[in-house]
Amino acid sequence: MTPLFLITGGTGTLGRHVLPLLEGAGHLRVLTRRPPPAALTGVETTTGDRAALTGAKHVTGDPSGLTGAKHVPADPSALTGAKHVPGDPSGLAGVEYVTGDLATGAGVEQASRDVTTVLHLAGGSSGDVDKARTLVRALAPGTHVVFISVVGADRVPVVSRTDRAMFGYFADQLAAERVIAESGLPWTTLRATQFHDLTLLVARQMAKLPVIPVPAGVRFQPVDAGLVAARLVELALGAPAGLVEDVAGPRVEGMDALLRAYLKKTGQRRLLVPMRLGGRAYAAIRAGGNLAASPGTGLTWDGFLGSATALPGDKP
Numbered sequence: 664m665t666p667l668f669l670i671t672g673g674t675g676t677l678g679r680h681v682l683p684l685l686e687g688a689g690h691l692r693v694l695t696r697r698p699p700p701a702a703l704t705g706v707e708t709t710t711g712d713r714a715a716l717t718g719a720k721h722v723t724g725d726p727s728g729l730t731g732a733k734h735v736p737a738d739p740s741a742l743t744g745a746k747h748v749p750g751d752p753s754g755l756a757g758v759e760y761v762t763g764d765l766a767t768g769a770g771v772e773q774a775s776r777d778v779t780t781v782l783h784l785a786g787g788s789s790g791d792v793d794k795a796r797t798l799v800r801a802l803a804p805g806t807h808v809v810f811i812s813v814v815g816a817d818r819v820p821v822v823s824r825t826d827r828a829m830f831g832y833f834a835d836q837l838a839a840e841r842v843i844a845e846s847g848l849p850w851t852t853l854r855a856t857q858f859h860d861l862t863l864l865v866a867r868q869m870a871k872l873p874v875i876p877v878p879a880g881v882r883f884q885p886v887d888a889g890l891v892a893a894r895l896v897e898l899a900l901g902a903p904a905g906l907v908e909d910v911a912g913p914r915v916e917g918m919d920a921l922l923r924a925y926l927k928k929t930g931q932r933r934l935l936v937p938m939r940l941g942g943r944a945y946a947a948i949r950a951g952g953n954l955a956a957s958p959g960t961g962l963t964w965d966g967f968l969g970s971a972t973a974l975p976g977d978k979p
């Protein structure tokens with residue numbers, strides 16, 4: 664039987680790295696809240712026939728595309744006919760996009776039909792525990808769930824309101840891990856440190872301030888998302904392995920140093936002011952709870968900034 668991979672979060676930073684690495688391993692189905700890519704890019708307006716572009720039964724009468732149900736082929740064999748969609752963000756052949764929402768459950772059962780392995784990479788700033796619950800409920804017994812979590816999920820205690828406000832993400836990831844581990848499904852969980860892309864996003868946001876408050880003593884070990892994707896694909900092609908060894912970047916650096924490197928690279932000058940926070944989560948982070956036990960590999964933050972041909976939107 665040809666494996667059928669469901670990739671939640673396949674349109675995200677990590678997911679976009681995963682898709683080409685999985686190409687040829689089986690059918691690939693991406694769950695997204697958005698309409699199919701052809702609809703997003705407007706390609707169908709030039710041909711008038713979106714179904715012909717996708718090779719699958721993606722046509723929907725719902726321009727928002729958010730209801731989901733109609734985007735899933737009734738017969739997974741229809742997937743084999745899927746063609747590269749011009750303007751498809753994956754740029755790959757044979758990737759089927761289905762519309763659904765793990766927060767509401769819309770389209771999730773249909774998206775899960777006949778799936779043999781799920782790479783669960785969908786996440787956001789809130790609601791990830793419920794998303795995991797919705798997903799595992801929809802999967803058939805025996806489906807291998809490969810989940811991406813965060814290094815430190817089990818070491819950063821989120822107790823007080825301050826903990827939650829600043830570092831609630833760690834507790835949510837741990838709770839989502841547990842949903843998967845206790846689902847009765849075979850599972851593999853990989854914890855990763857922060858991706859360079861996220862570090863860049865944060866640096867850009869912070870650089871909008873004339874004076875930047877930086878939590879004192881906070882260090883990160885940013886990692887190349889491509890490296891994380893490669894490890895996830897390896898795990899998805901293997902047997903369920905439970906909680907596996909963390910994946911992390913090669914260098915631990917203070918948040919102030921990461922920011923300074925970004926500011927230097929983009930020719931910006933800002934005053935950085937160290938700020939102490941309260942709470943047990945902050946204390947755990949200061950103690951390195953968000954760092955991997957050993958240095959990883961791949962691009963350093965400097966290397967990432969250097970390899971970015973342009974840092975669009977970054978004003979000197």
Ligand SMILES: NC(=O)c1ccc[n+]([C@@H]2O[C@H](COP(=O)([O-])OP(=O)(O)OC[C@H]3O[C@@H](n4cnc5c(N)ncnc54)[C@H](OP(=O)(O)O)[C@@H]3O)[C@@H](O)[C@H]2O)c1
Pocket residue numbers: 671672673674675676677678694695696697763764765766767783784785786787794811812813814854855856857858859861862
């Ligand atoms: N970024 C990091 O540094 C880091 C580190 C460790 C672990 N992780 C974990 O890795 C995962 C991926 O991170 P990322 O940086 O690639 O995220 P991202 O770029 O923000 O992408 C988020 C993805 O989640 C999907 N998604 C969000 N809410 C959804 C919902 N309700 N239903 C269906 N899909 C939904 C989005 O799909 P659509 O918008 O197309 O619907 C998108 O593909 C996250 O779970 C995150 O917790 C991230």
